[in-house]
Amino acid sequence: MDAVLLARTQFAATTIFHFFFVPLSIGLVFMVALMETLYVMKKNEVYKKMAKFWGHLFLINFAVGVVTGIIQEFQFGMNWSDYSRFVGDVFGAPLAIEALLAFFMESTFIGLWIFGWDRLSAKVHLACIWLVSLGTILSGFWILTANSFMQVPVGFEMNKGRAEMNDFFALITNGQLLVEFPHVLTGALCTAAFFVAGVSAINLLRKKHIEFYKKSMKLAIIIGLIGSIGTALSGHTQAQYLVKTQPMKMAAAEGIWEDTPDPAPWSAFAIINTENHENKFEINIPYAMSFLAYSKFEGSLKGMETLQKEYTAKYDSVVGEGTNYIPPVKTTYWSFRLMIGFGVAMILLSFAGLYLWRKGKLENSNIFLKLLLPAISFPFLANTAGWIMTEVGRQPWTVFGLMTTADSISPNVSAGMILFSTILYLLVFTILLGVMVYLMVREIKKGPEVGHGVMAKVTSDPFKKVGA
């Protein structure tokens, strides 16, 4: 494999792995903060137990999320130094601000929260977890500011062959960011909601701690509704924005080779032949593509062949003649469909949950509870598929219209070095994932009564009450 492909593989692997944990962290800490708020307001001990139990699972997840995130900051310089030189002026600022504004906040207040149960007043302790939540959200905002620049570069000018920032405000009000950020946040809410719902379902099926898990499940249903509907709405807005800003990605995501008729049908299934630029066995839903793209039942979309011609005229002078501007179509097409499929499934499950709750049948509906177990994976798969579509669909660019992926890598780093580091990362990730799943399952089996397990058990002072 050549260096470009290896560097891409490493980026994909490390980022996907990192992003297993991030949305769960963002969503779960928000839910834990809600639980603790309920505790402080209602003085009901069960909410404190909930905050501790789910907080405990959050911490295990958060630790892995944080450490796998460090790789990202190093990786741009290590594997993508020409990219870093080219965009550092614009791209570096959000990363630095993320560290300054978000990482410090998260890490300081998570320390205060973990160690401060006995040392801080209830309200101050509550403020700490909200600040952690705010920190994770800010972190998302700044990293997506950086990512949005790669999708839709704004607020810069070219100077001596480098992109230089000339409008910070444009950067943080990038249209791409305004659709991407809510989409990622609501996706994070889904992730946490279906995690809490799934774990609660396991225990409700076993008739363990029914009150505790019913309360957890109800909160999860509310968050799941907000998250899944919000993801769909923000996703719809994002798709429309995509048609305007990155039509090639949209065309690839829809498998549109030639310009569509007006109104455009939406392809639900197709066997795509990327060599001959054609699809077979298509299942199309009439009008739907026009609605997806323009929120009305008319309008056509440009196909990849037309766009290839347009891009050739526009960008060949930037990146060299004969460039193929069509991204990997099958990957983009199917990741988009996976994301939508799991998204729809989550909306349906959330409504089913709401219905059963209103009927008072939440803990007795075995089918629903059993469905929630595999559903834990849905948001993870949807998140991953969404990012694959976003990043693979942008190819061959790292920064759309400005720099290609092939030109972005470090010229002084050999393929062997990238391979070596990739293998090491994968090894470490495998261990981390194994340990994390093992610990999570253990904690879940222990249940809420000893939810903060070790903390309670190590009290060696006979004069101090356990878990006080």
Added chain:
Amino acid sequence: MELSELWFVLIAVVFIGFFFLEGFDFGVGMSTRLLARNQNERTVMVNTIGPFWDANEVWLLTGGGAIFAAFPHWYATMFSGYYMPLLAVLLCLIGRGVSFEFRRKVENPRWTNVWDWVIFISSLLPPFLLGVLFTSMLRGMPIKEDMNMSAGFTDFINVYSLWGGLTVTLLCFLHGLNFLSLKTEGEIRKRSAEFAKKVTVAVLGSLVVFVALSWFMTDIFEVRRIPELLLVGLIVAAYIMVYFFNLKKREGLSFTMSGLGLAFTVSAIFVGLFPRVMISSIDKAFDLTVYNAASGDYSLKIMTIVAFTVLPFVLGYTIWSYYVFRKRVSDKEHLTY
């Protein structure tokens, strides 16, 4: 002062913050094997840094982010050039971060022991590797006209850089011992103060050799003779004071002095570099400087505004968190990690 010069100073300040803070928790990590006699003692030690280590590490990430934003060429050259050492640092930080969280999630001494070894190794290696990195940067690395660095093994690993690594490790270890005697009670407090005396002597010896090596191996005493000599004086004075306050059992002051020692050492490195950020051993003309490696003025201006707005808050809540957890840690209370 140009903005790019200001950012060089700010990055130096961030690295001072990093070594002052993460320095002691690296040192505490080293003490878990070099000072602790059993798992119980290790648990106490780890809990002294429990609420702090994560935020301390953020100083390094902020430093990296600031280099990226303010000096993209510096970031690109350094991170791609120091590929293997940084990979090792990265793996250590990964292991270290989860070990604190994992070490007592299973009540089995063998489980804890495994993660404690990870904590020890990943507290020992990063200061050493960062020491190697900074000292080899002072000496100069093979950076070509296109700003890319292609270094061989001996560029990274030589007598000078190894000694630099060793010295930085010792400075962090001493700082950690001082932190332990400040934050623990009884047996550990006594032993760490005793051990700190010996390590202070080793630190002073190691520094003398390091200064001598720097005199011959680098140009920092030529280009910045007066400030460098002044800083060397301050560093040595700080560590003599560490010894003195240790004898007087003034733990807080001793800790402050070992922190200042680290701060002066980092300052000496940055003063020696300035205005260069990466020194080319091939040709002076290929040096990366604060002028040719920096971002545009607009970007730096934005960053400056953000930094000066946010940093006071960061310092404020950091100090508050140290105030909240000001008590000494002992195994008579319940320990989280």
